[in-house]
Amino acid sequence: MSPVNYVYLAALLFTIGAAGVLIRRNAIVVFMCIELMLNAANLTLVAFSRMHGNLDGQIMAFFVMVVAAAEVVVGLAIIVMLYRSRHSASVDDANLMKL
Amino acid sequence: MIGLLVGVPLLGAAVLLLGGRRLDRSGHWLATLLAAASFVIGAVLFASMLGEDAESRAMHSKLFSWVPVEGFQADVAFQLDQLSMTFVLLITGVGTLIHLYSVGYMEHDPKRRRFFAYLNLFLAAMLLLVLADNFLLLYVGWEGVGLASYLLIGFWQHKPSAATAAKKAFLVNRVGDAGLAIAIFLMFTTFGTFAFAPVLSAAGEAGEGKLTAIGLMLLLAACGKSAQVPLQSWLGDAMEGPTPVSALIHAATMVTAGVYLITRSGAIFNGAPDAQLVVVIVGAVTLLFGAIVGCAKDDIKKALAGSTMSQIGYMILAAGLGPIGYAFAIMHLVTHGFFKAGLFLGAGSVMHGMNDEVDMRRYGGLRKHMPVTFVTFGLGYLAIIGFPGLSGFFSKDQIIEAAFGKGGTEGWILGAVTLLGAAITAYYMTRVMLMTFFGEERWRKAPTPSPAEPDVEPAAETRGAYTPPHPHESPKIMTIPMIVLAFGSVFAGGLFKAGESFVGWLEPVTQFEHGHSPVSATAVTAATIVALVLGVGAAYLQYGRKPVPALAPRGSLLTRAARRDLLQDDFNHVVLVSGGTHLTRSLVYVDNKVVDGAVNGTAASFGGLSGRLRRLQNGFARSYAVSMFGGAAVLIAATLLMRAV
Numbered sequence: 001m002s003p004v005n006y007v008y009l010a011a012l013l014f015t016i017g018a019a020g021v022l023i024r025r026n027a028i029v030v031f032m033c034i035e036l037m038l039n040a041a042n043l044t045l046v047a048f049s050r051m052h053g054n055l056d057g058q059i060m061a062f063f064v065m066v067v068a069a070a071e072v073v074v075g076l077a078i079i080v081m082l083y084r085s086r087h088s089a090s091v092d093d094a095n096l097m098k099l
Numbered sequence: 100m101i102g103l104l105v106g107v108p109l110l111g112a113a114v115l116l117l118g119g120r121r122l123d124r125s126g127h128w129l130a131t132l133l134a135a136a137s138f139v140i141g142a143v144l145f146a147s148m149l150g151e152d153a154e155s156r157a158m159h160s161k162l163f164s165w166v167p168v169e170g171f172q173a174d175v176a177f178q179l180d181q182l183s184m185t186f187v188l189l190i191t192g193v194g195t196l197i198h199l200y201s202v203g204y205m206e207h208d209p210k211r212r213r214f215f216a217y218l219n220l221f222l223a224a225m226l227l228l229v230l231a232d233n234f235l236l237l238y239v240g241w242e243g244v245g246l247a248s249y250l251l252i253g254f255w256q257h258k259p260s261a262a263t264a265a266k267k268a269f270l271v272n273r274v275g276d277a278g279l280a281i282a283i284f285l286m287f288t289t290f291g292t293f294a295f296a297p298v299l300s301a302a303g304e305a306g307e308g309k310l311t312a313i314g315l316m317l318l319l320a321a322c323g324k325s326a327q328v329p330l331q332s333w334l335g336d337a338m339e340g341p342t343p344v345s346a347l348i349h350a351a352t353m354v355t356a357g358v359y360l361i362t363r364s365g366a367i368f369n370g371a372p373d374a375q376l377v378v379v380i381v382g383a384v385t386l387l388f389g390a391i392v393g394c395a396k397d398d399i400k401k402a403l404a405g406s407t408m409s410q411i412g413y414m415i416l417a418a419g420l421g422p423i424g425y426a427f428a429i430m431h432l433v434t435h436g437f438f439k440a441g442l443f444l445g446a447g448s449v450m451h452g453m454n455d456e457v458d459m460r461r462y463g464g465l466r467k468h469m470p471v472t473f474v475t476f477g478l479g480y481l482a483i484i485g486f487p488g489l490s491g492f493f494s495k496d497q498i499i500e501a502a503f504g505k506g507g508t509e510g511w512i513l514g515a516v517t518l519l520g521a522a523i524t525a526y527y528m529t530r531v532m533l534m535t536f537f538g539e540e541r542w543r544k545a546p547t548p549s550p551a552e553p554d555v556e557p558a559a560e561t562r563g564a565y566t567p568p569h570p571h572e573s574p575k576i577m578t579i580p581m582i583v584l585a586f587g588s589v590f591a592g593g594l595f596k597a598g599e600s601f602v603g604w605l606e607p608v609t610q611f612e613h614g615h616s617p618v619s620a621t622a623v624t625a626a627t628i629v630a631l632v633l634g635v636g637a638a639y640l641q642y643g644r645k646p647v648p649a650l651a652p653r654g655s656l657l658t659r660a661a662r663r664d665l666l667q668d669d670f671n672h673v674v675l676v677s678g679g680t681h682l683t684r685s686l687v688y689v690d691n692k693v694v695d696g697a698v699n700g701t702a703a704s705f706g707g708l709s710g711r712l713r714r715l716q717n718g719f720a721r722s723y724a725v726s727m728f729g730g731a732a733v734l735i736a737a738t739l740l741m742r743a744v
Binding site: 094 | 724
């Protein structure tokens, strides 16, 4: 199977993720979509690494995973706190950051 | 030695001003002593100068380097030549006499110490003015005398009129001072220096245009300081100062500084005939202007002030004639210094005996009560109208002759103007004399304001309790200076004229040429005497034969205009004050509407724009995400597009 297909899959996953971030209101879903986009990016890194016979992309994928794990910790904590204070996980309810 | 001449009175001023109340009792004697010391130093220098040859009489002494910069050398250095020497003797001599007189005149004034400090300050500044060897140091003295004049005019500053008069004198003088400053700038750019010797010796090589510009600016300066048209308006009001001040500063010395300036810069004017013509016109106009004003004033000091203006007009006119006139200008200046100071001191003596009354319509018949004042004032009067044999006769006659000697139509016009001036001088001085010392005694009568004369202010004493004055002769300390000055008024002219000694004395500094007068000297003298007789006769018919009304009659249109100084203040008000007000108003309008409008408009448009842009910040995380996404998409698209191209 040609490695190019992995790139197509990654593009599809990224598109789904981006659409989810832009469309969905539930913070958990938005969060999962962000993870989806990160993983799509990882997939392209690994696919191109394979295509070019170069390990740099794979190493980069590990970095992304670590950053994603850290981001999950912080992000989930924020969402939990948000839910506790507002009894809602909708991102549109958290709109105080404006003039 | 020359520095000492300036230093001694300056020391006096410093000691008196810083010494405080301790010197209240003795300060005036200290000031008089220092003025006299300055005169003695001057006399010693004069004697040593006489011992030298005419050509090597000028002395120089450099005190210190003031601004030693590459390409800009300003020194505090003095130059004592024949011209300066003449002034030094006049200033210190008359100054000492007036110090002495003031001891009596200001005896009861609580601020006497300060008065004498200012007088000493004035002497120092005036000596600095005439002794400076460069225009910059002259400017220092020029400003110094302006300051002293301001302080002394406003000496009785509790009177609002005196305070206003001081301010007016100061402001009008600023205009002239600006002219002097510009003249010095022009000199520096033209000649690269402002010391007298290099500037005056190089004046011939500079272009006529530049010389004319410098000359006109110097003339503006002279107009301010010497109260010449159009900057003459301050002198009449300056009479608010104590009378000794009027005698010293506003008659004998400071107001003649303009004549000194023009004579000193003679080389510049010689190379600029246009500037000279303007000088002559200013002199001629002022000499008539002052004389006409002098005819209408009832205030004795203001009448004398008009006369001063007119006599300085003579000097300026003579100085404008060039080498044929400089020496005569200075000669008239010196004789005028004697007789006008004497006249003012006489007026002060009259006021002293008359409860400070200045209205001549309230005098009359004073010759019986004040014999010494009468005789000294009378001699000064005969001198100023040019009675044959007295000093004014010689000096004025010379100027009239020089005016004819200018040649051509100009010469005839100037000669006629000076002759007319002489007649008017005789008229108004006779009027002053008759109203003050002759006729019936008019001060006892209680004044009755008449309804027929609505524009006549009721005299001051009708409002308060009126105590009739008891005219009496002034103390000796006041009469002695008057007697000395009267001697000067009588003999100075003849002394100067004898063998052209004065002209010969000044010649190394001012040059001298004989004018080519179309009329003979005898004819000029005869015409002068005719003018004199006509003037005196007219005044006698009007004020000697008929009784003088104690309240001023309404008078003709010209009289009323002359009482208001020929509308000079009205003119200044309409043209300068209203004009200035309108100018500033329109500038404020432009500033508010155009300049502020542009600034405020820019600010408002940015404010409005940012208000619109602020709406983009709506707080919805997803809308921010859309803009990030869109931005990233645009960036990628642009990158790809660039790659493709």
